[in-house]
Amino acid sequence: MKVLVPVKRVIDYNVKVRVKADNTGVDLANVKMSMNPFDEIAVEEAIRLKEAGKAEEIVAVSIGVKQAQETLRTALAMGADRAILIEAADDVGTDIEPLAVAKLLKAVIDEEQPGLVLCGKQAIDNDMNATGQMLAALLGWSQATFASKLEIEDGSAKVTREVDGGLQVIKVKMPAIVSVDLRLNEPRYASLPNIMKAKKKPLDTKTPADYGVDVSPRLAVLKVEEPPARKAGVKVGSVAELVEKLKNEAGVI
Amino acid sequence: MHFGLTEEQEMIVSTVRSFVENEIYPHENEVERTGEVPLAVAEAIKAKTLELGFYACNFPEEVGGAGLSHLEFALVERELGRGSMALTHFFGRPQNILMACKGEQRERYLLPAVRGERMDALAMTEPDAGSDVRGMKTFARRDGGDWVINGTKHFISGADHADFVIVFVATGEDQTPKAPKKRITCFLVDRGTPGFTIRHGYNSVSHRGYKNMILEFDDCRLPDAQVLGEVDGGFDVMNEWLYATRITVATMSVGRARRVFDHALSYSAERKQFGQQIGKFQGISFQLADMITEIDAADWLTLASAWRLDQGLPANREIASAKLYASEMLARITDAAIQIHGGMGLMDDLPLARFWRDARVERIWDGTSEIQRHIISREMLRPLGA
Numbered sequence A: 001m002k003v004l005v006p007v008k009r010v011i012d013y014n015v016k017v018r019v020k021a022d023n024t025g026v027d028l029a030n031v032k033m034s035m036n037p038f039d040e041i042a043v044e045e046a047i048r049l050k051e052a053g054k055a056e057e058i059v060a061v062s063i064g065v066k067q068a069q070e071t072l073r074t075a076l077a078m079g080a081d082r083a084i085l086i087e088a089a090d091d092v093g094t095d096i097e098p099l100a101v102a103k104l105l106k107a108v109i110d111e112e113q114p115g116l117v118l119c120g121k122q123a124i125d126n127d128m129n130a131t132g133q134m135l136a137a138l139l140g141w142s143q144a145t146f147a148s149k150l151e152i153e154d155g156s157a158k159v160t161r162e163v164d165g166g167l168q169v170i171k172v173k174m175p176a177i178v179s180v181d182l183r184l185n186e187p188r189y190a191s192l193p194n195i196m197k198a199k200k201k202p203l204d205t206k207t208p209a210d211y212g213v214d215v216s217p218r219l220a221v222l223k224v225e226e227p228p229a230r231k232a233g234v235k236v237g238s239v240a241e242l243v244e245k246l247k248n249e250a251g252v253i
Numbered sequence B: 001m002h003f004g005l006t007e008e009q010e011m012i013v014s015t016v017r018s019f020v021e022n023e024i025y026p027h028e029n030e031v032e033r034t035g036e037v038p039l040a041v042a043e044a045i046k047a048k049t050l051e052l053g054f055y056a057c058n059f060p061e062e063v064g065g066a067g068l069s070h071l072e073f074a075l076v077e078r079e080l081g082r083g084s085m086a087l088t089h090f091f092g093r094p095q096n097i098l099m100a101c102k103g104e105q106r107e108r109y110l111l112p113a114v115r116g117e118r119m120d121a122l123a124m125t126e127p128d129a130g131s132d133v134r135g136m137k138t139f140a141r142r143d144g145g146d147w148v149i150n151g152t153k154h155f156i157s158g159a160d161h162a163d164f165v166i167v168f169v170a171t172g173e174d175q176t177p178k179a180p181k182k183r184i185t186c187f188l189v190d191r192g193t194p195g196f197t198i199r200h201g202y203n204s205v206s207h208r209g210y211k212n213m214i215l216e217f218d219d220c221r222l223p224d225a226q227v228l229g230e231v232d233g234g235f236d237v238m239n240e241w242l243y244a245t246r247i248t249v250a251t252m253s254v255g256r257a258r259r260v261f262d263h264a265l266s267y268s269a270e271r272k273q274f275g276q277q278i279g280k281f282q283g284i285s286f287q288l289a290d291m292i293t294e295i296d297a298a299d300w301l302t303l304a305s306a307w308r309l310d311q312g313l314p315a316n317r318e319i320a321s322a323k324l325y326a327s328e329m330l331a332r333i334t335d336a337a338i339q340i341h342g343g344m345g346l347m348d349d350l351p352l353a354r355f356w357r358d359a360r361v362e363r364i365w366d367g368t369s370e371i372q373r374h375i376i377s378r379e380m381l382r383p384l385g386a
């Protein structure tokens, strides 16, 4: 089985995000960029499937600016076998919308015919949580979102999903789209020999035109603002005071 | 000229950085409080480093290392420099001098060291011989076909965990017009060899948990097979292999300075006095400007000296300059970072006082600042006959 893993280059989760002075977006100049953490979990899961003999090949795909090549190299250094970069923007500030990403991925999948797509449940930059679902709809494949456990069986996948009320176990027919959640696994560090080998693994570069997909935006961002600053907390002197404040100020009990 | 890192080098840096942040930082406070590295923590760090193929990455591939260039190794150590030395010690980097092992020494010392099965330490310094290495008193005399060693070494880092020690010992003396000059030989000495004891040394203000030990030789008998390099060739192996270790001090100083700087920078943007962030006072902001300038200068000086080694260019003066400048830069940066934090900078709730204490040794070990200045000036003046 071939596993396809889409990976996105996003602002590093450790970076303190700053909104641009003109409120058009987030300041990305000189900011550390990394692989979306949920995508790292997806890559790790794919590698584990391969190590367990359940997958033969792992293909990583990234859609974005040229620099997304670094993100793909990271996936290759972790253990993916080859990579496809779809250069869809020149400006690091351009975000390709989920529907365009899903259409491009569908085109790649039509060519590659993977048995499983493992993707992050969302990218930590825009928190859309949409690409996997849209892709499943475009392909007409089964989908299992928010996976915290994945077991591949004959022709199907048993997926434990993190839902609001607890855990839900479902069985989906393959081929399937599985979007992964935080607790699925802990991604490995790239080993030094794999870092050195990553350069030698194939990385194809394509454009949206190669797949006949239009990536022009359908959404307009009106304004980006900082979330309101949190107010400082207060110290309470006694349990009685705490209860009083929870009742009358916070109104939660 | 090109100042960028390759994709591989970027990945090496980011991998070691995450390793230090995730596997080293969480244990630092405990090591600092107790002065000990818990055995389980040490073993876990070592096992993970081995698994990632970073153990002994400074060794060539033919002996099982990763064959990193001097520049790449400096990048690894720069990231390691951010973390506690007591802990990063187990991100093993055996002494390169083990490449001088010959014949069965390779099976007994070099290869097990690279595989992480045996740990090493290196001993030159003695109570009466520090900067003046050749003034050492530890002496080996011939007895039959063997050597019998007597003397004391001190300040020997990592000897508490070492399975064997690389020891420099006097094996004779030549008369020269100026003064008698000792001949030095390098020996490999196993822990447990009769007549050889490793005992606790002093408590250092820098790098708690990274211990320095005292080695005692009392009629310690060694066969010729324990000689590393040639008899009386100690200075040759030293010059061939220990030349580059000063880059370690320089690059670790740079890594640590960057960690310290991040604390100073974010505190300047957060802490408010007189109704505004202290970073808005020029007295603070100009300090930050000077700090980052010095850190970058030390970084480039260090990487350039490592690069020269990779190019096979003479690098003795450049390495000495890097070691001198980076270690003195770290002292200024750690001091300024405390000043920027005010009183809180001194409290052990923050790591700044620790960085400040740790910085102190960098100007002393691997050749004091004075010795580096001596090397730098002699390289320039000797050719002029001065």
Ligand SMILES: Cc1cc2nc3c(=O)[nH]c(=O)nc-3n(C[C@H](O)[C@H](O)[C@H](O)COP(=O)(O)OP(=O)(O)OC[C@H]3O[C@@H](n4cnc5c(N)ncnc54)[C@H](O)[C@@H]3O)c2cc1C
Pocket: B122, B123, B124, B125, B129, B130, B131, B132, B154, B155, B156, B157, B158, B204, B212, B361, B364, B365, B366, B367, B368, B369, B370, B371, B374
């Ligand atoms: C924590 C720690 C760990 C160490 N680990 C090791 C180790 O693992 N292995 C090992 O072999 N050694 C180790 N050392 C020893 C270290 O390399 C020596 O401390 C260093 O070389 C200086 O020697 P010294 O301390 O005897 O000082 P000295 O040489 O006595 O120097 C005293 C002062 O005189 C100055 N001075 C000396 N000669 C000159 C000169 N010619 N011109 C101008 N000034 C001069 C020095 O710069 C210094 O300021 C360690 C030291 C410390 C503190």
